[in-house]
Amino acid sequence: xxxxxxxxxxxxxxxxxxxREILEELNRELSAQGLAQEVKTVMTGCFGxxxxxxxxxxxxxxxxxxxVTVEDVKEIVxxxxxxxxxxxxxLYKETIDGDTIRSLNHTQFYEKQHRVALRNCGVINPEVIDxxxxxxxxxxxxxxxxxxxxQETIDLIKASGLRGRGGAGFPTGTKWQFAxxxxxxxxxxxxxxxEGDPGAFMDRSVLEGDPHAILEAMAIAGxxxxxxQGYIYVRAEYPIAIHRLEIALKQAREYGLLGKxxxxxxxxFDLELRFGAGAFVCGEETALMTSIExxxxxxxxxxxxxxxxxxxxxxxxxxxxxxLANIPQIILKGAEWFASMGTEKSHGxxxxxxxxxxxxxxxxxxxxxxxLREIIxxxxxxxxxxxxxxxxQTGGPSGGCIPASLIDTPIxxxxxxxxxxxxxxxxxxxxxxxxxxxxIAKFFLEFTVDESCGKCTACRIGxxxxxxxxxxxxxxxxxxxxxxxxxxxxxxxxxNSLCALGQTAPNPVLSTMRYFRDEYEAHIIDKRCxxxxxxxxxxxxxxxxxxxxxxxxxxxxxxxxxxxxxxxxHTIDKIRCIKCGACIEKCKFGAIVKK
Numbered sequence: 214x215x216x217x218x219x220x221x222x223x224x225x226x227x228x229x230x231x232x233r234e235i236l237e238e239l240n241r242e243l244s245a246q247g248l249a250q251e252v253k254t255v256m257t258g259c260f261g262x263x264x265x266x267x268x269x270x271x272x273x274x275x276x277x278x279x280x281v282t283v284e285d286v287k288e289i290v291x292x293x294x295x296x297x298x299x300x301x302x303x304l305y306k307e308t309i310d311g312d313t314i315r316s317l318n319h320t321q322f323y324e325k326q327h328r329v330a331l332r333n334c335g336v337i338n339p340e341v342i343d344x345x346x347x348x349x350x351x352x353x354x355x356x357x358x359x360x361x362x363x364q365e366t367i368d369l370i371k372a373s374g375l376r377g378r379g380g381a382g383f384p385t386g387t388k389w390q391f392a393x394x395x396x397x398x399x400x401x402x403x404x405x406x407x408e409g410d411p412g413a414f415m416d417r418s419v420l421e422g423d424p425h426a427i428l429e430a431m432a433i434a435g436x437x438x439x440x441x442q443g444y445i446y447v448r449a450e451y452p453i454a455i456h457r458l459e460i461a462l463k464q465a466r467e468y469g470l471l472g473k474x475x476x477x478x479x480x481x482f483d484l485e486l487r488f489g490a491g492a493f494v495c496g497e498e499t500a501l502m503t504s505i506e507x508x509x510x511x512x513x514x515x516x517x518x519x520x521x522x523x524x525x526x527x528x529x530x531x532x533x534x535x536x537l538a539n540i541p542q543i544i545l546k547g548a549e550w551f552a553s554m555g556t557e558k559s560h561g562x563x564x565x566x567x568x569x570x571x572x573x574x575x576x577x578x579x580x581x582x583x584x585l586r587e588i589i590x591x592x593x594x595x596x597x598x599x600x601x602x603x604x605x606q607t608g609g610p611s612g613g614c615i616p617a618s619l620i621d622t623p624i625x626x627x628x629x630x631x632x633x634x635x636x637x638x639x640x641x642x643x644x645x646x647x648x649x650x651x652x653i654a655k656f657f658l659e660f661t662v663d664e665s666c667g668k669c670t671a672c673r674i675g676x677x678x679x680x681x682x683x684x685x686x687x688x689x690x691x692x693x694x695x696x697x698x699x700x701x702x703x704x705x706x707x708x709n710s711l712c713a714l715g716q717t718a719p720n721p722v723l724s725t726m727r728y729f730r731d732e733y734e735a736h737i738i739d740k741r742c743x744x745x746x747x748x749x750x751x752x753x754x755x756x757x758x759x760x761x762x763x764x765x766x767x768x769x770x771x772x773x774x775x776x777x778x779x780x781x782x783h784t785i786d787k788i789r790c791i792k793c794g795a796c797i798e799k800c801k802f803g804a805i806v807k808k
Contacts (some may be wrong), residue, residue, distance in 0.1 A: 217271060217294055218255060239289075247292070253486065257334070258335055258590045261522075262323075262575045276300075288300055297749075305564060315412055318795060326407075329554075330378075330578060333348055335422060340457055342610050351425070354432050356438060378535035378539075379638050401444065401523065401525070402434045402529070403530070404443070404447075404532065405533040406451070409609075410608075411660060413638050415534075415576060416534035421562075425464075427534060428484060430522045433536075433539070436480055439721060449489060486506070487505045494712070497712045498519055539561060558626065559581040563579060565579070569643040570597065572593060585621070585624060586622050589643060603645055606653065610718065612720055633727055647745070650685075650725040658718070668711060672718065675710070678716050679718075687742070687747040692737060695737070704719070738785065757782040758782075760783055768797055772791055
């Protein structure tokens with residue numbers, strides 16, 4: 214029996230900040246002090262509060278240490294684990310009534326969260342199957358195989374109201390029903406772990422922190438539709454997730470939880486991994502299946518839909534990681550439990566990767582219907598540096614921008630669509646007053662142009678023309694006729710593209726035009742970027758009255774565009790200036806302004 218447990222985050226974010234080395238040093242120090250038999254160390258998945266990593270939590274006290282370094286380990290062992298004295302300088306510094314918070318669950322970041330898909334992330338060692346079993350792992354599969362028929366299980370998923378967490382929010386139970394009803398001796402179950410949205414890392418964190426939940430859910434799906442083989446399509450850029458999936462597959466087979474005659478019920482089911490090369494279009498279900506088949510990842514015309522003719526031409530169910538992560542809990546706790554969370558048409562919780570201009574970057578899981586204001590101001594800790602909130606972008610390149618005027622919008626599938634955005638997989642990028650919304654639209658179009666598979670003309674050529682129009686606007690060479698053409702082309706692409714990549718590609722443009730049209734007009738009519746971001750529409754000037762002639766700006770200018778003598782006002786050659794901003798950052802007297 215161990216008297217203390219030390220949990221160290223082993224997610225990608227903390228690993229990149231040397232959490233693995235921290236764990237190794239912790240084990241060495243515990244051995245050196247004779248504590249290895251008294252203190253158990255556990256490598257976990259992501260805790261969620263990525264901005265504070267590396268994170269270490271010591272139980273039973275629940276001391277929440279943040280920004281831990283290898284050098285801090287010796288002090289934690291000698292003070293906390295040997296003498297029982299919490300190292301206060303390393304505690305997360307959020308306070309309540311003047312007292313520093315010690316427990317992770319008592320932080321503002323976690324109080325409004327409800328972890329279902331992320332329930333085991335940061336709690337168990339994802340590389341030890343016994344730890345998953347200890348938190349009811351594989352009990353849902355056992356219950357389904359021994360006590361429920363496939364149809365009863367599908368009816369349970371239907372009653373829960375679970376909708377797909379990877380994009381449009383199609384009802385999961387309905388999708389399974391279609392595949393179950395389609396005749397066929399061979400069927401497949403696929404998991405979409407090809408997370409391609411910029412700034413999104415929800416699925417990666419689930420795979421890293423709770424891989425067995427996905428294996429269990431896929432086996433349940435296989436039982437429901439009559440499939441005996443499944444594939445997890447995961448991008449090769451996720452080495453930690455892949456490593457833990459490989460371990461989980463090996464362990465599940467050894468325990469008889471994958472393979473032949475699972476739980477002595479006569480049901481056979483096994484899984485294989487397939488690696489994606491980072492093509493965003495392979496997040497589309499038919500392109501993903503085409504890639505698994507060993508062909509170029511391009512979407513197919515639908516219908517027929519995958520439930521009728523999918524992988525290798527056979528009936529197939531495909532769900533994304535977060536969708537599957539909910540399945541075992543729905544089986545164990547019931548449809549009513551899941552449906553009690555969220556809103557009338559959007560049940561359950563949703564995981565978001567919170568990033569951008571926000572204090573608390575990381576993973577959050579909230580009940581559907583939580584307002585954007587609660588996410589940004591309470592969970593996210595607000596906008597840093599005293600800046601004002603300007604917009605939030607949801608749904609990645611397929612989504613749209615939500616302006617500050619709609620900050621009290623409850624977040625669910627229908628509300629986001631109504632205001633010109635979408636749920637998508639769950640990226641949520643926060644922007645402050647220094648953001649140019651035209652530039653943001655251009656950023657997402659650049660991504661889409663690069664990731665278009667090129668199969669259909671509307672997407673291949675249309676998105677390129679959209680990008681050219683945006684570049685014309687941000688360079689100050691457009692007129693109002695271009696703005697009208699821009700909008701017309703957006704709707705043409707939406708109506709004529711083959712798959713969801715092209716059909717949703719204009720969303721960032723349309724939403725920014727809808728809510729920030731004044732910025733487009735400023736770029737076109739006034740030849741000015743209000744946020745001071747678009748380089749071709751800004752310039753730098755030195756105010757003579759404020760310049761003391763310290764020469765600091767001239768010394769950092771990479772192209773020698775600043776001239777003047779010491780103790781006299783300097784000037785900027787606007788022709789030579791490359792508008793890098795180095796001078797304005799260096800000036801201590803506020804003598805340089807951006808116009």
